[in-house]
Amino acid sequence: xxxxxxxxxxxxxxxxxxxxxxxxxxxxxxxxxxxxxxxxxxxxxxxxxxxxxxxxxxxxxxxxxxxxxxxxxxxxxxxxxxxxxxxxxxxxxxxxxxxxxxxxxxxxxxxxxxxxxxxxxxxxxxxxxxxxxxxxxxxxxxxxxxxxxxxxxxxxxxxxxxxxxxxxxxxxxxxxxxxxxxxxxxxxxxxxxxxxxxxxxxxxxxxxxxxxxxxxxxxxxxxxx
Amino acid sequence: xxxxxxxxxxxxxxxxxxxxxxxxxxxxxxxxxxxxxxxxxxxxxxxxxxxxxxxxxxxxxxxxxxxxxxxxxxxxxxxxxxxxxxxxxxxxxxxxxxxxxxxxxxxxxxxxxxxxxxxxxxxxxxxxxxxxxxxxxxxxxxxxxxxxxxxxxxxxxxxxxxxxxxxxxxxxxxxxxxxxxxxxxxxxxxxxxxxxxxxxxxxxxxxxxxxxxxxxxxxxxxxxxxxxxxxxxxxxxxxxxxxxxxxxxxxxxxxxxxxxxxxxxxxxxxxxxxxxxxxxxxxxxxxxxxxxxxxxxxxxxxxxxxx
Numbered sequence: 001x002x003x004x005x006x007x008x009x010x011x012x013x014x015x016x017x018x019x020x021x022x023x024x025x026x027x028x029x030x031x032x033x034x035x036x037x038x039x040x041x042x043x044x045x046x047x048x049x050x051x052x053x054x055x056x057x058x059x060x061x062x063x064x065x066x067x068x069x070x071x072x073x074x075x076x077x078x079x080x081x082x083x084x085x086x087x088x089x090x091x092x093x094x095x096x097x098x099x100x101x102x103x104x105x106x107x108x109x110x111x112x113x114x115x116x117x118x119x120x121x122x123x124x125x126x127x128x129x130x131x132x133x134x135x136x137x138x139x140x141x142x143x144x145x146x147x148x149x150x151x152x153x154x155x156x157x158x159x160x161x162x163x164x165x166x167x168x169x170x171x172x173x174x175x176x177x178x179x180x181x182x183x184x185x186x187x188x189x190x191x192x193x194x195x196x197x198x199x200x201x202x203x204x205x206x207x208x209x210x211x212x213x214x215x216x217x218x219x220x221x222x223x224x225x
Numbered sequence: 226x227x228x229x230x231x232x233x234x235x236x237x238x239x240x241x242x243x244x245x246x247x248x249x250x251x252x253x254x255x256x257x258x259x260x261x262x263x264x265x266x267x268x269x270x271x272x273x274x275x276x277x278x279x280x281x282x283x284x285x286x287x288x289x290x291x292x293x294x295x296x297x298x299x300x301x302x303x304x305x306x307x308x309x310x311x312x313x314x315x316x317x318x319x320x321x322x323x324x325x326x327x328x329x330x331x332x333x334x335x336x337x338x339x340x341x342x343x344x345x346x347x348x349x350x351x352x353x354x355x356x357x358x359x360x361x362x363x364x365x366x367x368x369x370x371x372x373x374x375x376x377x378x379x380x381x382x383x384x385x386x387x388x389x390x391x392x393x394x395x396x397x398x399x400x401x402x403x404x405x406x407x408x409x410x411x412x413x414x415x416x417x418x419x420x421x422x423x424x425x426x427x428x429x430x431x432x433x434x435x436x437x438x439x440x441x442x443x444x445x446x447x448x449x450x451x452x453x454x455x456x457x458x459x460x461x462x463x464x465x466x467x468x469x470x471x472x473x474x475x476x477x478x479x480x481x482x483x484x485x486x487x488x489x490x491x492x493x494x495x496x497x498x499x500x501x502x503x504x505x506x507x508x509x510x511x512x513x514x515x516x517x518x519x520x521x522x523x524x525x526x527x528x529x530x531x532x
Binding site: 003007010011013079080081083084085086087088089090091092220 | 277308
């Protein structure tokens with residue numbers, strides 16, 4: 001399976017993916033500073049609150065997942081290289097599983113890196129121009145590491161929300177990206193829905209899990225070119 | 226003789242259309258088999274089912290004597306194919322595309338890849354990105370991909386599409402060499418019949434998704450040997466005279482004014498003499514061989530129009 005995941009990476013226009021990813025990282029590095037200074041100063045009352053804010057900001061990586069769904073599924077359907085892959089001596093289920101695991105690994109890794117970079121940049125900027133009150137404690141660092149791991153897992157699963165319906169069934173780029181944007185933004189609008197943001201995140205994660213499971217289970221039927 | 230491909234009742238339906246129906250195809254080891262049919266007849270659909278690109282609605286496929294389906298795709302390690310338009314990862318180089326293909330097949334031989342690029346005359350441009358290739362170059366690269374992992378069976382859909390006349394001859398020669406020297410079995414499709422005639426051992430005629438005939442080329446040649454083709458100043462009157470004076474009815478009017486006589490009871494001299502006696506200007510008369518094109522034409526159009 002690792003081999004097939006690696007081959008999915010080799011199929012991509014890697015330079016473009018790196019450029020796209022770099023843009024995400026740069027934006028994510030400065031968003032916590034921007035939000036605390038300009039939009040939501042109440043999250044600067046402590047590092048604990050800043051960490052909570054950052055965990056929602058990093059949901060932006062869900063969009064990277066949508067972009068990968070586009071490259072790995074939709075584009076390959078459209079340029080017919082998906083049909084080429086169906087002619088290889090591996091089952092469609094294995095092929096789709098490899099694609100999904102590749103996206104999952106890439107999104108998870110991107111999320112971890114983004115958490116590290118944004119954490120470091122926010123800390124360093126705060127050293128020179130303080131906007132978060134109080135010192136950074138060991139407990140804060142441990143909390144950050146825990147949030148980074150759990151949130152990255154959730155981001156990974158949520159990034160699959162558009163896969164089944166828009167990626168494989170409809171094979172439509174714009175709805176996939178719109179769905180990804182919706183998924184990453186929905187927790188921010190949870191107050192309008194009168195639910196806790198974490199409830200929204202949990203529901204999205206369930207939807208993502210259902211979507212990726214359905215994608216693998218129906219690979220032979222819906223995967224038809 | 227070993228059967229390399231055997232299909233039983235192979236059918237593909239899409240929405241309300243039947244793309245291929247009850248196909249009983251037999252391809253034997255070491256032969257070059259040609260699928261003939263008009264555009265949209267179902268040739269590509271059959272080939273796609275044979276390589277797992279599309280799933281049959283019903284029926285069975287056996288490759289190398291073993292049942293082929295979604296769960297036995299490992300058989301495809303022994304098959305090379307080029308179906309429809311040659312598709313590649315365009316941002317990758319020719320070499321990278323072939324390497325990727327070989328990895329899926331578990332075939333690792335860098336020299337083998339270079340050798341096959343040399344065979345299709347793409348040597349020296351292996352590091353060029355495929356998006357910079359012409360259609361002809363892509364077709365050659367597609368053929369290289371079909372051959373690279375040393376398959377026992379190669380399935381090629383319209384293999385000379387986009388190639389210039391020299392390229393067409395090169396590919397034809399390459400197919401013959403691979404078949405004769407390496408014993409590779411080929412399943413080809415084409416609607417360029419004259420070209421097909423020069424390589425295939427047997428043909429299967431596809432019409433509206435059905436395999437209506439499988440026949441050896443040798444057999445067609447025996448059945449449809451020679452005919453006399455003539456061009457006169459008055460084709461209609463010539464036809465009348467041939468029937469009236471010589472009792473010839475087995476003939477066909479082609480291209481509007483050429484008459485093909487399949488009944489060879491009379492010689493060219495006898496026919497010429499009769500026409501001259503009846504003041505018909507004879508511009509051309511010669512004996513020719515019936516081609517696969519004629520056979521195919523007659524088969525598709527319901528037994529010919531020799532009248």
